[in-house]
Amino acid sequence: MSLRGATLSFGQRTLWEGLDLDINPGEFFAVLGPNGSGKTTFLKVLLGLVELSAGTAELGGRPVERGSRRIGYVPQQKSFDPDTPLRARDLVGLGVDGHRWGIRTGVAKTSRRIDELLGFVGATDYANVPVGQLSGGEQQRLRVAQALAADPAVLLCDEPLLSLDLQHQQAVSALINRQCHERDSAVVFVTHEINPIMDYVDRVLYLADGRFRVGTPAEVMTTEVLSELYCSHVEVIQANGRLIVVGLPEAATHHHEDSHAVAGEVG
Numbered sequence: 266m267s268l269r270g271a272t273l274s275f276g277q278r279t280l281w282e283g284l285d286l287d288i289n290p291g292e293f294f295a296v297l298g299p300n301g302s303g304k305t306t307f308l309k310v311l312l313g314l315v316e317l318s319a320g321t322a323e324l325g326g327r328p329v330e331r332g333s334r335r336i337g338y339v340p341q342q343k344s345f346d347p348d349t350p351l352r353a354r355d356l357v358g359l360g361v362d363g364h365r366w367g368i369r370t371g372v373a374k375t376s377r378r379i380d381e382l383l384g385f386v387g388a389t390d391y392a393n394v395p396v397g398q399l400s401g402g403e404q405q406r407l408r409v410a411q412a413l414a415a416d417p418a419v420l421l422c423d424e425p426l427l428s429l430d431l432q433h434q435q436a437v438s439a440l441i442n443r444q445c446h447e448r449d450s451a452v453v454f455v456t457h458e459i460n461p462i463m464d465y466v467d468r469v470l471y472l473a474d475g476r477f478r479v480g481t482p483a484e485v486m487t488t489e490v491l492s493e494l495y496c497s498h499v500e501v502i503q504a505n506g507r508l509i510v511v512g513l514p515e516a517a518t519h520h521h522e523d524s525h526a527v528a529g530e531v532g
């Protein structure tokens with residue numbers, strides 16, 4: 266996956282400019298930044314859903330295109346309508362054979378794969394429950410299973426840990442990491458919280474107010490770099506193996522309800 270001179274502006278507002286980046290197979294790549302900095306839009310560019318204002322985005326040497334089977338996508342969480350008629354296993358099944366409606370060779374094989382995926386995300390117990398009746402976290406785990414179903418070369422995840430409890434945050438991040446390292450997928454993981462995935466992340470793209478920085482967490486998550494990005498003095502503190510960012514500008518605070526230290530914890 267490669268970006269060259271990638272620039273994205275909406276009217277007067279530039280989300281990023283002149284971004285050159287290669288994300289490699291087997292790389293766990295995190296995208297961080299405050300609300301509105303362009304993290305979701307970055308994924309949409311890779312999905313071929315948003316066009317760059319300038320520059321190129323390619324996957325395997327070809328321009329990105331919508332609907333590519335090589336890409337798995339865990340969208341930012343939106344709940345299913347309570348009346349959605351799909352059961353949990355049907356939803357995961359769409360990822361396994363959704364591109365081959367009508368052919369349905371190997372029904373038993375498909376069914377085994379669905380069971381395996383449900384097991385990976387701890388959803389076996391609610392395999393037959395309609396998705397609209399499940400909790401936000403339960404639905405989220407199904408989306409992860411669905412995205413992994415086709416064994417994608419690139420896995421794009423938009424805040425996949427939102428509304429998961431600690432145990433499932435760990436299980437889901439470990440699962441995504443396995444896809445990355447055992448199946449050699451490139452993972453692009455959008456998050457407000459680097460701490461739950463700190464052990465897995467190879468590199469970070471940090472977006473803030475039209476500026477960006479790419480590097481390893483050790484290179485980017487520092488007092489100097491983040492102060493430069495935010496144009497304001499912030500401190501990165503390490504405590505109990507966690508990274509805490511103190512003194513973020515008011516406009517940049519993260520207001521997701523499940524963020525712990527609301528005013529300032531990136532990690």
Ligand SMILES: Nc1ncnc2c1ncn2[C@@H]1O[C@H](COP(=O)(O)OP(=O)(O)OP(=O)(O)O)[C@@H](O)[C@H]1O
Nearest residue numbers: 275276280298299300301302303304305306307341
């Ligand atoms: N099609 C569009 N037209 C105009 N502005 C847009 C469009 N899409 C996104 N934006 C703007 O671009 C900015 C970045 O949005 P994006 O959703 O990528 O941010 P984000 O970093 O994912 O934020 P959050 O952390 O809140 O999810 C926002 O200010 C948004 O309003």
